[in-house]
Amino acid sequence: xxxxxxxxxxxxxxxxxxxxxxxxxxxxxxxxxxxxxxxxxxxxxxxxxxxxxxxxxxxxxxxxxxxxxxxxxxxxxxxxxxxxxxxxxxxxxxxxxxxxxxxxxxxxxxxxxxxxxxxxxxxxxxxxxxxxxxxxxxxxxxxxxxxxxxxxxxxxxxxxxxxxxxxxxxxxxxxxxxxxxxxxxxxxxxxxxxxxxxxxxxxxxxxxxxxxxxxxxxxxxxxxxxxxxxxxxxxxxxxxxxxxxxxxxxxxxxxxxxxxxxxxxxxxxxxxxxxxxxxxxxxxxxxxxxxxxxxxxxxxxxxxxxxxxxxxxxxxxxxxxxxxxxxxxxxxxxxxxxxxxxxxxxxxxxxxxxxxxxxxxxxxxxxxxxxxxxxxxxxxxxxxxxxxxxxxxxxxxxxxxxxxxxxxxxxxxxxxxxxxxxxxxxxxxxxxxxxxxxxxxxxxxxxxxxxxxxxxxxxxxxxxxxxxxxxxxxxxxxxxxxxxxxxxxxxxxxxxx
Amino acid sequence: xxxxxxxxxxxxxxxxxxxxxxxxxxxxxxxxxxxxxxxxxxxxxxxxxxxxxxxxxxxxxxxxxxxxxxxxxxxxxxxxxxxxxxxxxxxxxxxxxxxxxxxxxxxxxxxxxxxxxxxxxxxxxxxxxxxxxxxxxxxxxxxxxxxxxxxxxxxxxxxxxxxxxxxxxxxxxxxxxxxxxxxxxxxxxxxxxxxxxxxxxxxxxxxxxxxxxxxxxxxxxxxxxxxxxxxxxxxxxxxxxxxx
Numbered sequence: 001x002x003x004x005x006x007x008x009x010x011x012x013x014x015x016x017x018x019x020x021x022x023x024x025x026x027x028x029x030x031x032x033x034x035x036x037x038x039x040x041x042x043x044x045x046x047x048x049x050x051x052x053x054x055x056x057x058x059x060x061x062x063x064x065x066x067x068x069x070x071x072x073x074x075x076x077x078x079x080x081x082x083x084x085x086x087x088x089x090x091x092x093x094x095x096x097x098x099x100x101x102x103x104x105x106x107x108x109x110x111x112x113x114x115x116x117x118x119x120x121x122x123x124x125x126x127x128x129x130x131x132x133x134x135x136x137x138x139x140x141x142x143x144x145x146x147x148x149x150x151x152x153x154x155x156x157x158x159x160x161x162x163x164x165x166x167x168x169x170x171x172x173x174x175x176x177x178x179x180x181x182x183x184x185x186x187x188x189x190x191x192x193x194x195x196x197x198x199x200x201x202x203x204x205x206x207x208x209x210x211x212x213x214x215x216x217x218x219x220x221x222x223x224x225x226x227x228x229x230x231x232x233x234x235x236x237x238x239x240x241x242x243x244x245x246x247x248x249x250x251x252x253x254x255x256x257x258x259x260x261x262x263x264x265x266x267x268x269x270x271x272x273x274x275x276x277x278x279x280x281x282x283x284x285x286x287x288x289x290x291x292x293x294x295x296x297x298x299x300x301x302x303x304x305x306x307x308x309x310x311x312x313x314x315x316x317x318x319x320x321x322x323x324x325x326x327x328x329x330x331x332x333x334x335x336x337x338x339x340x341x342x343x344x345x346x347x348x349x350x351x352x353x354x355x356x357x358x359x360x361x362x363x364x365x366x367x368x369x370x371x372x373x374x375x376x377x378x379x380x381x382x383x384x385x386x387x388x389x390x391x392x393x394x395x396x397x398x399x400x401x402x403x404x405x406x407x408x409x410x411x412x413x414x415x416x417x418x419x420x421x422x423x424x425x426x427x428x429x430x431x432x433x434x435x436x437x438x439x440x441x442x443x444x445x446x447x448x449x450x451x452x453x454x455x456x457x458x459x460x461x462x463x464x465x466x467x468x469x470x471x472x473x474x475x476x477x478x479x480x481x482x483x484x485x486x487x488x489x490x491x492x493x494x495x496x497x
Numbered sequence: 498x499x500x501x502x503x504x505x506x507x508x509x510x511x512x513x514x515x516x517x518x519x520x521x522x523x524x525x526x527x528x529x530x531x532x533x534x535x536x537x538x539x540x541x542x543x544x545x546x547x548x549x550x551x552x553x554x555x556x557x558x559x560x561x562x563x564x565x566x567x568x569x570x571x572x573x574x575x576x577x578x579x580x581x582x583x584x585x586x587x588x589x590x591x592x593x594x595x596x597x598x599x600x601x602x603x604x605x606x607x608x609x610x611x612x613x614x615x616x617x618x619x620x621x622x623x624x625x626x627x628x629x630x631x632x633x634x635x636x637x638x639x640x641x642x643x644x645x646x647x648x649x650x651x652x653x654x655x656x657x658x659x660x661x662x663x664x665x666x667x668x669x670x671x672x673x674x675x676x677x678x679x680x681x682x683x684x685x686x687x688x689x690x691x692x693x694x695x696x697x698x699x700x701x702x703x704x705x706x707x708x709x710x711x712x713x714x715x716x717x718x719x720x721x722x723x724x725x726x727x728x729x730x731x732x733x734x735x736x737x738x739x740x741x
Contacts, residue, residue: 399582402545402654403596403644404571413595417586492586494628 022050023230023237026057026072026364026445030178031260031267031458032116032198032253036076036222038271039244042283044237054445055267056454057364059151060085062350062444068104069357071364073227074241078116080220082108084157090218107228109241111221114198114250118152118217120162121195121207123185134213135166138192142169147190149178157218158194165216179458198250200258222248247278261459293452294471300447301475304438308370309431312377317423319378320385321411330386337382340375345440348372353444369441369448376437377430384426388419421491428483435476439468449475498523499544499652499684504553506539513539514708517553523651526678526685528695531705532731537688540705541654544686546570557652575650579660581641583629589640590625596648614643618673635666642674653678653685659694671697692716692735704728 023044027037034055041053054072057063064086066072079097083090087100101108120135127133130141138144152158153175162168174190181193182205195202195209202209224241231238248256259270272283288296319337323330340348349372353363361367392415400414416423442450449468456464499521506514513536521527529537542548543555546567555562557570576582583592590611597607615622620639629637638658645653658674659667675698678685689695695702696716703713712724723729 395578395582396584398542398545398547399576399578400584401547402571402574402576404568405596405599409599414584418584420586492628494586494588494630 021048021234022052023074023234024072025051025053026063026066026075027053027055028060028063028075029056029058029443029454029458030196031200032196032257033076034267034458035256035260035271036112036224037074038267039274040074040076040224040241042268042271042285043244043275043279043281044234044240045283046236049234049237054364056442056451056458057445058350058443062353062364065353065357066364067106067225067227069353069363070227071357071362073230074224074237076222077225078220078222079111080117080157080218081155082223082225084218085155088156101225102228105228107226107231107238109224109226110245111223112244113222113246113248114253115219115221116196116198116250116253117212117220118158119195119197119199119212120192120210121185121202122192122210123188124206124208126191127208127210132208132210134211135162135216136213138170138210139166139168142171144170144191145172145174145189146170146192147174147176147181147184148194149181150175152194162216165214177457179460183460198253198257200254200261203254203258204262222253243279264459264461290467293467297447297449297451297468298471298475300451301435301438301449301472304366304369304373304441304446304448305431305434305475305479308373308438309377309427309434311370311374312381312430312434313427315374316378316381316426317385320382320423321389321415323382323386324389334379334382334386337375337378341379345372345376345437346443348375349440349444364445366441366446368444369438369446373434373437373441377434380429380433381423381426384422384429385419388422388426389415391422392418417492418495421487421495424483424487424491428480431479431483432476435472435479439472498556498558499686500554500556501540501543502554502556504543504550504555506543506548506551512708514543517708517710519703519710521684521686523558523684524682525700526687526698528687528689528699528702529705530689530692530695530702530731532690535705536708537705538656541656541686541688544652545574545576545654572648573651575645575648575653577638577641577645577653577655577658579657580634581629581637581639581644583637583641583644585629588626588628589632589636592629592640593625593644593647595644600648610647611643614646617677618643633666634662635670638662638670642677646677651683653683655685655687657689658687659691660689667694674698692732704731 025037025041027033037053037055041051045051057066057072060081063072063075063077067075082097083092087097092100098108120138122132132138132141148159153173159173176184178194181190182201184190185193185207186205195207197209201207224244226238226241256270256274259265260267266287268285268287272285275281275283316337319333323333349368352368352371356363356367356371396414396418400410405414438448439450439453441448442454449472451468452464453468456462456466456468499519501517501519504514504517505512517540519540529540531537539548543550544557544562546562549562549564557573560566560570562570583589584595587595593611594607597610618639620636620643624632624636629640632640638661642658659670662670671694678698687695687698699716701714702716702719704711704719706727712719712728719728720732723732
């Protein structure tokens with residue numbers, strides 16, 4: 001198994017250029033974080049540094065763990081999140097906080113100038129109709145439907161604490177994606193949602209921010225966290241991060257956010273504009289054309305599918321052969337592989353981060369995506385290999401034995417060719433499934449067609465969602481056709497109907 | 498020479514053969530006759546080493562049939578089953594030459610042997626490139642027989658080889674088989690439920706019921722002097738069938 005990881009590793013490094021001084025910036029799965037990540041990305045870009053921005057990498061945990069493991073070097077964070085969620089010590093002083101981080105090899109900048117605290121928002125008309133102005137007013141309307149982002153629902157500084165502080169009696173509580181929540185609020189599916197105080201959509205969706213009359217939400221000053229070794233490795237990067245301190249006010253951030261979310265400009269363009277006006281540095285943005293974007297993502301996507309499928313075949317076909325020979329082992333194998341199918345993809349991707357770090361591999365990017373896809377791809381191939389071999393009639397098996405074929409000849413000349421139509425249809429099922437699953441790879445920074453889908457959901461842009469969904473569907477169809485071609489080339493005409 | 502000495506075989510709780518004795522002299526064709534479930538196919542599969550006996554001894558010439566000798570035993574055996582037992586993913590010629598290639602025969606050797614056997618079994622060579630599904634029942638059976646004969650084994654085990662054929666093809670093939678067997682002087686064990694086929698092809702007939710040999714001898718002897726009601730019934734039933 002160890003070798004398998006190494007082979008995977010070699011494949012995964014093949015895909016990304018390996019410069020000596022490479023800086024990886026991460027950002028969370030929301031626009032503001034992506035803009036901040038992109039500002040650093042463009043700000044530190046130079047001839048001597050290989051800088052990569054892994055945008056929309058995931059939630060707080062994923063980013064934090066990736067930073068600790070050295071999978072990324074920098075990411076934007078908020079002091080409130082740091083205190084309550086990551087360190088779990090609300091009262092920690094600033095110097096203790098710095099010390100705590102230093103022990104983990106992490107540095108922190110001062111506030112870059114704005115406080116993006118959590119806020120509770122309602123549709124303006126609805127709030128006014130009910131006479132709700134403050135969060136404490138909510139307690140009078142227990143029938144209201146609350147829609148919280150998954151993260152807010154679970155965080156110590158999110159819903160659990162809010163509920164306690166304001167004694168909120170509500171029972172109808174939904175966990176949903178932050179970006180979807182805006183639309184749900186707009187359509188009346190939910191009445192109340194969590195928002196960020198610098199969120200561009202507050203104005204766009206005509207929302208009312210309820211006053212935090214009991215001062216529940218702590219300060220969420222935006223900072224950058226970075227690995228301390230950058231001070232040696234690339235001091236100019238740390239210098240740039242410090243130069244951002246105090247540079248972005250709340251108004252400025254809302255403006256940047258709405259340039260992306262409302263006016264549809266790209267994060268890169270908005271970040272480039274910011275750098276140019278504030279740092280007198282000219283940024284040459286070569287925004288890729290639709291064709292170039294599609295081509296890059298197609299390469300990423302096919303890479304994910306091809307490598308994971310290749311390894312799934314290498315493992316699942318022999319497992320299927322063993323399963324057919326030894327009934328008991330077969331049952332165990334099929335159950336174990338079946339269990340992988342039941343793990344939700346997102347959970348698997350997140351769960352993989354730590355073990356991968358332990359074996360010295362990157363917990364984000366291609367590797368976890370490849371491993372997850374590999375695990376998902378096993379079952380159909382294993383099952384079909386098993387049933388393809390099982391359906392060979394007893395009389396043919398006996399004939400092959402009595403003819404005197406050696407076991408390996410029997411396997412390669414008789415059994416596998418006879419089972420081939422089944423095996424190929426198992427691989428085909430896996431391939432089509434993997435094309436769909438691979439879109440989730442974007443959640444851990446593996447790119448592919450999932451990237452525009454992810455961005456599209458965040459920016460509420462159907463065209464972006466379709467930019468990922470349509471090629472993904474086309475690829476699935478092509479995959480189907482490809483395996484039909486393979487079938488016509490490799491399955492004996494004697495076996496065709 | 499094939500001998501089975503005090504052989505017993507059960508599948509699960511079902512005893513198929515009990516203390517079974519049989520001797521097939523070299524160069525003779527013996528038919529095992531009986532109803533389905535009588536144990537005749539089990540006898541054949543025990544000799545071929547497909548199943549191993551629970552008790553007793555089975556020998557093919559000087560070799561005892563057991564898991565150590567299985568490879569050598571199988572080199573001595575030609576095996577034909579109903580409908581030829583052809584591999585559907587291989588063409589007729591690929592089926593026929595499968596083992597010769599495995600043993601490293603040269604193209605020339607294979608070609609010569611094939612011509613010889615196609616001649617003997619009257620198989621048109623134009624059919625050799627076809628897959629089994631494109632062949633008729635009789636053609637498939639001929640290909641199966643050629644495959645069994647290709648390496649020139651000493652012993653032939655035939656399990657209802659003509660069972661799936663129409664009457665005309667069947668009688669053609671019977672005649673051909675008779676010629677082949679008498680020319681070759683091989684040891685042949687034929688398993689069938691067909692009295693006439695057994696009479697036509699075999700030097701001696703063993704009639705089986707419930708894992709026991711009820712009567713043995715030439716077909717003439719059995720027909721003229723059935724030694725039990727069962728034999729009488731078996732003989733009469735088949736006579737009747739052929740008269741109708």
